[in-house]
Amino acid sequence: MPAARRVAVAGAAVGGTAALASGGGSLAAAAYFARKVLTPDARRPDDVVVRAADAHSVTLDTTAETVVPGRYGLWLEEGEGHARVGEVLELDAASGTVRRELLGVDRGVLGPGPARWNQYFHGSPPDESLGLATENVTYEGELGAMPAWVVAPDGVTTSRWAVLVHGRGARREEAIRAMPPLLAEGWTCLVPTYRNDEGVPEGPDRRYALGLSEWRDVEAAMAYAVDRGATELMLVGWSMGGAIVLQVLDRSDLSPMVGRVLLDAPVVDWGDVLAHHARQHHIPRPVGSLARVMMRHRVGHRLVGVHEGVDLALTDWVRRADELDHPLTIIHSADDEFVPFGPSLALAQARPDLVTFHEWRLARHCKEWNTEPDRWESIVREFASG
Template structure:
């Protein structure tokens, strides 16, 4: 009886660990509404109060299942008793404003560099190892030139995440390339249809850098948000083209996936042994079948605090102490380990990868200065 109970418990832990791993690695295709637009008041909107909508700054709302979009500005009122907030309307990009469900947009922008920022934009294709990867090229004022920035969005995000960075880079004289990568919407999926937490996605960024080099790039600046930061760090570690990179900007980056996964396990009340087993399954050949991955995902390779001595590129690291998704601890630790390479700028109030949103002037000045050196 005792042996049977032990086996059942082990099987349950294995199943729970596999489920948690799959949740982490599986792209979320459905994006449900997460906020209620309660009332339209001329140049203001009344919204339900959520963890996102109560934070000051510049944001957006997807309307009508994603067919419409409105850019919203700072808070103009909060009613704690009613659970509502009022925010400024900065511009309606598509659709119509009417009460109903909406989805919060942390990118603020929702279109393309030309439609939203007025920057001349070339719509190109990067040829990746799995097929065509659409990308935007925003030339510098004097033309494409030899200095190119490659901007890498985060897990489950879209290219629009990068729009916020383009004016600062354009002002600093860089041509910007904003690529897609495997498992993005409308691009080829990986062999397993799963995220590999940067351990395979870096090859698509290598393809983007190759495109830049063929187009005349002789110096590369990399910008990565969240998992885009993890992808960027893997590229710097693994690609022979990393020698072309002169500097790196990381915003809310994943410096250590084990730390992030521990954080989410605690948030979702996953027992510590199950979380540990989940990471083990991701990284071991025997676990690939349970987790559903083509390549093992060894999160130990993503621990850049432990691997800090291996870094050799100048990094501007931006991270909020109030990041609810990727804890700031590893970013602080990396900056402490490599003060010779890492310039750390810590934010407050901003949630995950929304430092620009809460203080765009500070963010853009930092990036302009770093890119101009």
């Protein structure tokens, strides 16, 4: 098709959707929404306030996060410091504060001031957080050298490797929680990075592709594991890491080596996630629809700032359920405020022959381990055994 004709066709598609949006939104609003979804955060802002601390407890402003049971971390001093907190000791409705158990200050000074809630619980690499012998390695990705951690059971590399894929805008520390049960079952743990992570090569457009390009970086990590002697691979993904894993299973030549897949609060359908956030932010439905068209069609790429199209239909694994052929274990909370658990449940219902679903309550996004660590680790150990 001639270039002029391609532009005309794509322009007609965008224009048609823009006409639908004209009463409740605009092209600029749709482009802004799409960019927010696809652009890595330049910085991670503080989201909680420390009011007081002593040797055994910390008092915080009450938020939707700070009152949930479980164990969590606090980034201090714009991420330079870190503390770990435990269960709620006291709720003071009059002052709007919550006092929680203080489990330790790993670095920095814990005192009154801003902080950032951290579901990873661990705020340092595995050698510092858990005393695990950790190799800092690099593997060659499509865009250059990518850093990774390798942690082996008792320091001895095995032939079974688990590749642990963190979520959108997250750090590798997110994966440390999974290491103890996996190591106990004899799996060598590889925690890779992918494009647009902090301190690694950026994508050509400096945008996320929601798994549609990041999967190639994870595939490169899998190839590294195979080069190191892996004969069986396990893929573990959190949030967008789950979306990346699902693309790996679909597209990678190495997918036949994957025998087990574990997803925690995964994005099973990006269209559902975007619709959820559009509703939360009172974005008219036509504007959200236009944003999806702009991500996908070439004529919208310049406005959205993407190098290659992001077709959300390719990320809808409820619709594509019949295409799956790997057994999946999914852990997802019904109270996930960021990635609704509906598509995870729907996928399990669509493919009961392949998908084992573990439903959580209370836990917010990617915080299932935090609220019930013993249950979470028991599921992972059973999944990884044998």
